[in-house]
Amino acid sequence: MALYLEGQGEISKAIELLHRGLEAAVSVLGEDHPSTLTARNNLASVYESAGDVGRAIALYEPVLADRLRVLGTDHPDTLISRNNLAGAYRASGDVGRAIPLYERTLADRLRVLGEDHPSTLASRNNLAGAYSESGDVDRAIPLYERTLADRLRVLGEDHPSTLASRNNLAGAYNESGDVDRAIALHERTLADQLRVLGADHPETLMSRNNLAAAYETAGDVGRAIAMHEQVLADQLRVLGADHPDTLMSRNNLAFAYDASGVAGRAIALYEEVLVDCVRVLGEDHPITTAVVRNVTAARARGWKFRKPTD
Template identity: 50%
Template sequence: MVLLNHTSVDSDTATLCDLATHLGHYLKQHGDINTGIALLTRASHSLERLHGPDHPDTLTSRANLALAYHWAGDLERAIALSEATLADRQRVLGPHHPATLTSRNNLAGAYLSASDLDRAIPLLTASLSDAEQLLGPEHPHTLIARNNLAGAYLSASDPERATPLFEMALADYERVLGPDNLNTLGARNSLARAYRSASDWARAIPLYEAALVDCERIWGPGHLHTLTARRDLANACHSAGDWERAIPLYETSSAGAERLLGLDDLNTLTARINLASAYRSAGDLEKAIPLYEATLAQAERVLGPGHPLTRTIRSNVETATRSDN
C-alpha cells in the first residue's frame, strides 16, 4: 500500500496493477470495501491505458471491479459493468470462451442478488448448455454451472427443479473431484439448503452435520470454512425451531469469526446478527436488542448506512425494539 500511495497513477506498470488488484481483493474481503474498490478501479483504468480497452487483462480487471461493486451491495454499478464486460468479452473472445462463460455467470449472479430471476435463469441455463457442449458434462466449470442454475431455481422458490440439479451436481463432484474437495463440500451444502427450503429437516440437518464434521477434520475447528459450516448448521437448527441447539452453535460461530477475522469483517457482522436473531426467536430480548444495536453501529461504520446488510440489521433492531415495548 505504501508503494501505491507514493506512485503516480499515470506511471502504473503492469506489475503495480497486479499489486493493486491483489491488495484490492484483500481489503474488500476484510472489511475495507471502499479502499478495495478504489484500488481495483485504479488497476482497471491503468490496464486500459497500458493495453487498451479490449486486452484480456483489461477485461479481467473490469470483471474484478464489477464483482467488488456486487460485494459492496452496489448492484446498479455491478450490473451495468458486468453487462458491458460480457458484451466486450463476447465481441473480443467469442461467445464460448471460458472467460465469456465466467462473465455470463457473474452477471447472472448480480441479477440474482437484485432478485431479477427473469434475467438470471436464462443466462445460467445458457451457461450450463455451453459448458456441457464445450467442456463436457464432468468438467469443473460444467459442475459449477449446474450448481449455479440449481441455486437460481432455489431462489425462485422452485425446489422441485432445484433439488434434482443439486443432487446431480453433488454426485458428479464426489465422483470427479472427490468427497473432500471444497467444491464438493459446497455442493453438499447447496443440496442441504434445497432440503431446508422444503422444510425437509430429516435430510437437511444430517447433511449440514456431515459438512461440519468434514470441515473440522480437513481444516480444523478455527478455519473460515469450518465457521461457515457451523453457521449453516445453526441456521438449519434455528429454522427447525431447535433454539437450544442453534444458540450455542451461533455463539461459537460469532466468537470464532471475531477471533479469526476481526470485528469489521462481513462474516463477523453476519455471525453476530444471526446470534441476535436466535436470541430474539427464543424470546431473550435482553440479549438480542443490545447485540442488534452494537452490530448496527458496526455495520453503519464499516459498510455504510445504505448497504443491504445494514438495512436488514436496522429493520431487525426496529422489530425487536417494538416487541420489547
C-alpha cells in the first residue's frame, strides 16, 4: 500500500505508513530480520522520491552495511541495497561516487544473477544513466542500446522497463545532438505509454516532458511550450505542486519561456519555483541547483539585452 501511495504521489501518507510498518517490524522481528531491513530500504526509497535525498542516503548506507553483515555480499537484497545507494548518490548530484558503485553492482549481478535477469538489465540501464549525467554520453548510448535490445527480447515491447529504456535512449540521442532520432523515439515511446500505462501515469507525464524538451532542442519552441504547459497542469493535478517531477516541470517551462525570448515570464517562474524547491527539496538538491543556474543565466541575459535608460 505504501509503495502504491508513493507511485500516486501521496508521499506523506506513504512515509507515515512505512514508519508504522518499520516500528512494527523492529518490535516483532528485530533489527536484523530481512523484513525489517526491507522496511528500512523502502522508507529510504520513499524519502528519495520525496526529494529528501540526504535522509535517504542516511538510511540506505546502514541498510547496506547491515545486509552485508546479515545476508552476505551476493544476496540479491544486498545487491538491491548497493544499487539503491548508488541511485541516491546520483540523485544528490554525486555522480562520481555513484558510478563505481553502479559498476560493481552490475559486475556482481552479471556473476550472481546472469545477463538476462531483470535486475541485471536495470543495473546496466542505471550505469548508462550515470555515464550520461557525468557528461559521457558516448559511453552511455551503447549501454542504453544494448539494454533496450535485451529488454525487448526478455521482457517484451510493452513492459514498463522496456518503455523506460526507449525513453532513456531517446534522451541520450537528444543529448548527443541527434535530435531527429530522439524525437522519433520519444514519440513512439509516448504513444506506447499512453496505451499501456495511461495518460496520468507519472512515467507517461515524464515522457511528454522529455518530448517537449526534444522539440525545444529542434527549435520548435512554440510546440515545446504548449506541451510543457499541459504536462505541468497534469502533474499539478495528479502528483501535486510539491512533487519533484512537478517542480522540475516548472523549471523546464521557465527554460522554454526563456528560449522563446520571454525573459520576464521565465525569470518570474524561475523565482517562484526556486522558493518551492528550497522549501521542499532543500538548497543542495540537484533540481534546486539547476533552477539557481537557470535563473542566474536568465537574469544575466536580461541585463545584457536591456536598453540603458537616460
